[in-house]
Amino acid sequence: MIEHLPVLLVTVPIVAALLILLLGWHDSRFCYPLTLATILFQFAGGIALLIEVMREGTIRYYLGGWAPPLGIEFVIDTFNGYILPIVLLLALATAVYARRSVEKEIKPEKIVSFYVLFQLLVTGLVGMTITGDIFNLYVFLEISSIAAYTLIASSRKPRAYVAALNYLVLGSIAGGFVLLGIGNLYVATGTLNMADLARLLPASYGLATVHTAFLLLVIGFSIKVALFPLHLWLPDAYTEAPSAVTVLISTVMAKVSVYAMFRVIFSVFTTAYFVETVPVTELILFIAAVAIVAGAVLAIAQEDLKRMLAYSSVSQVGYIVFALGVANQIALEGGLLHILGHAVMKGCLFMVAGVIIYRLGTSSFSDLKGVAATMPVTCAAFALAGASMIGVPPTIGFASKYYLVLGALEAGHWVYAAVLLAGSLLAVGYIWRFIEVAYFSASSHHEGGDHHPAPGVREAPLSMLVPMVILSILCLVLGIFVDPLMKIVAPAVSLLLGGA
Amino acid sequence: MEAVLEAFLSHYNYGMAIILMMIGLYALIAKQNLVKKLIGLNIFQTAIFLFYISFADVEGGIAPIYLPEGMEAIYVNPLPHVLILTAIVVGVSVTAVGLSLIVRIYEEYGVIDEAGLLKMVKRR
Numbered sequence: 001m002i003e004h005l006p007v008l009l010v011t012v013p014i015v016a017a018l019l020i021l022l023l024g025w026h027d028s029r030f031c032y033p034l035t036l037a038t039i040l041f042q043f044a045g046g047i048a049l050l051i052e053v054m055r056e057g058t059i060r061y062y063l064g065g066w067a068p069p070l071g072i073e074f075v076i077d078t079f080n081g082y083i084l085p086i087v088l089l090l091a092l093a094t095a096v097y098a099r100r101s102v103e104k105e106i107k108p109e110k111i112v113s114f115y116v117l118f119q120l121l122v123t124g125l126v127g128m129t130i131t132g133d134i135f136n137l138y139v140f141l142e143i144s145s146i147a148a149y150t151l152i153a154s155s156r157k158p159r160a161y162v163a164a165l166n167y168l169v170l171g172s173i174a175g176g177f178v179l180l181g182i183g184n185l186y187v188a189t190g191t192l193n194m195a196d197l198a199r200l201l202p203a204s205y206g207l208a209t210v211h212t213a214f215l216l217l218v219i220g221f222s223i224k225v226a227l228f229p230l231h232l233w234l235p236d237a238y239t240e241a242p243s244a245v246t247v248l249i250s251t252v253m254a255k256v257s258v259y260a261m262f263r264v265i266f267s268v269f270t271t272a273y274f275v276e277t278v279p280v281t282e283l284i285l286f287i288a289a290v291a292i293v294a295g296a297v298l299a300i301a302q303e304d305l306k307r308m309l310a311y312s313s314v315s316q317v318g319y320i321v322f323a324l325g326v327a328n329q330i331a332l333e334g335g336l337l338h339i340l341g342h343a344v345m346k347g348c349l350f351m352v353a354g355v356i357i358y359r360l361g362t363s364s365f366s367d368l369k370g371v372a373a374t375m376p377v378t379c380a381a382f383a384l385a386g387a388s389m390i391g392v393p394p395t396i397g398f399a400s401k402y403y404l405v406l407g408a409l410e411a412g413h414w415v416y417a418a419v420l421l422a423g424s425l426l427a428v429g430y431i432w433r434f435i436e437v438a439y440f441s442a443s444s445h446h447e448g449g450d451h452h453p454a455p456g457v458r459e460a461p462l463s464m465l466v467p468m469v470i471l472s473i474l475c476l477v478l479g480i481f482v483d484p485l486m487k488i489v490a491p492a493v494s495l496l497l498g499g500a
Numbered sequence: 501m502e503a504v505l506e507a508f509l510s511h512y513n514y515g516m517a518i519i520l521m522m523i524g525l526y527a528l529i530a531k532q533n534l535v536k537k538l539i540g541l542n543i544f545q546t547a548i549f550l551f552y553i554s555f556a557d558v559e560g561g562i563a564p565i566y567l568p569e570g571m572e573a574i575y576v577n578p579l580p581h582v583l584i585l586t587a588i589v590v591g592v593s594v595t596a597v598g599l600s601l602i603v604r605i606y607e608e609y610g611v612i613d614e615a616g617l618l619k620m621v622k623r624r
Binding site: 135138139142146149150153158159161162164165168169172173175176179180183186187192 | 534541552
């Protein structure tokens with residue numbers, strides 16, 4: 001059983017998705033427990049694989065017993081062994097959170113298909129994380145993308161259709177670029193297995209085919225991770241999607257796309273290629289720095305909580321890509337920590353936004369005055385995760401940014417280190433806006449306004465509150481216990497830089 | 501000039517794929533009608549499929565079918581064909597989702613051109 005765990009993590013949920021559809025047709029009450037059970041299984045499997053990898057080293061699973069490069073293999077090493085539990089933890093938290101949120105935000109007849117697609121999205125992302133075959137990566141990328149387009153469109157708001165179509169067009173162009181890049185790699189080497197590609201590619205580093213492949217793959221994944229200025233699909237998609245979907249795609253999907261980008265750049269092309277053969281690190285650093293500042297400035301300018309958080313994601317993705325540009329041990333450790341940290345804190349913040357929409361029906365700042373009085377726990381969770389977003393010690397956000405700044409200084413990028421700090425200061429600007437509105441503005445109905453009858457507004461339901469609070473506490477706990485975490489992150493970074 | 505022409509003619513299949521790709525991207529960006537945009541996306545994807553199929557081809561190659569004892573033949577590379585079969589399925593699904601979204605948009609807003617849609621979205 002345990003030796004087949006990698007493939008079970010993908011096949012069981014696909015079967016489960018079918019079961020959810022069939023049973024849900026009969027009675028929609030089956031959907032939720034089935035989804036939860038499947039994701040729990042995946043989460044447990046992800047943890048088991050991480051423990052196994054830490055103890056025994058890289059796990060290779062040959063699908064159908066066909067040895068690579070002929071067959072497809074799943075590879076779990078310290079890098080994706082670290083990413084996988086993050087993905088599944090967030091998926092689990094979202095699944096718990098989704099139940100009440102979905103009841104309110106999605107038409108009842110769509111709930112069955114919501115859970116089916118939710119399951120498929122998570123499965124596609126898990127597949128992207130553990131596959132060792134680059135074409136397989138593309139297939140899982142498209143599975144998760146198509147599920148994401150439809151999930152965004154499942155909202156009651158008609159604007160969600162426009163946002164989803166926008167994302168579909170840009171996402172498909174990104175997918176097309178990735179497919180073209182893979183084709184070029186295949187032309188250059190005649191293999192699709194990632195380890196095999198890393199072995200064969202150095203012989204053809206001079207070829208224009210390989211350079212083209214590199215550019216196409218990097219641009220394709222940049223659209224997927226919404227790296228500024230390719231982020232145009234993101235704000236609308238995050239704002240218009242149902243809250244639970246926003247939590248899932250903003251945390252898990254964005255992180256897996258970043259993972260895929262790192263995996264292709266480091267494990268397929270190796271550091272030697274992208275630092276020496278095509279020196280793009282300076283360019284990546286510059287783009288990341290612009291992303292950090294522009295995302296944060298745009299976030300400050302927003303009048304809606306959810307949209308503000310969406311732009312904040314553009315900024316935070318900049319931090320992770322920044323690590324890619326510095327490409328030394330310390331900065332990459334910071335980058336990988338930020339993958340975890342940002343997933344946890346942005347998950348929590350979007351959950352807060354979802355809860356507020358659940359109770360108030362809006363997330364526009366002008367309607368949120370004094371909301372902390374009626375929803376104290378929710379706003380406290382926001383404050384804690386927001387502190388982590390800013391980088392207040394001892395939160396996880398502080399740890400990751402600390403490593404990033406150290407790495408930038410070690411590489412001699414003084415100006416860029418200053419940009420990182422400026423990004424944090426700007427984060428204070430947008431996080432503070434909500435804090436000010438929620439805690440320090442008089443509630444609008446005290447002034448005789450009749451926007452919201454006070455009795456309707458109370459603390460969020462328990463099933464939404466629990467995952468939110470757990471995530472916000474995790475921001476703190478992970479920040480305090482960052483040393484044990486580094487025992488997983490450091491080998492992962494060595495693996496990436498070693499290119500082996 | 502002659503060298504460029506020579507290079508194009510000897511690899512004209514790749515050239516055609518690139519031209520098709522650009523036509524697709526142009527339609528995607530410049531066309532106002534959402535359905536035409538989606539057709540542009542389809543042309544873009546088809547160009548990628550053609551690129552794969554044309555690099556798989558071997559001059560004089562036949563389909564990789566098991567031959568009786570004693571016969572020899574050159575096979576074309578079957579792997580890209582299989583990959584593209586998968587990619588076609590992806591392309592069809594994306595088109596289906598995209599078209600159904602456009603139907604929904606038309607039901608909600610009564611327009612399928614981009615400028616009109618932007619106006620309607622802003623008004624609400």
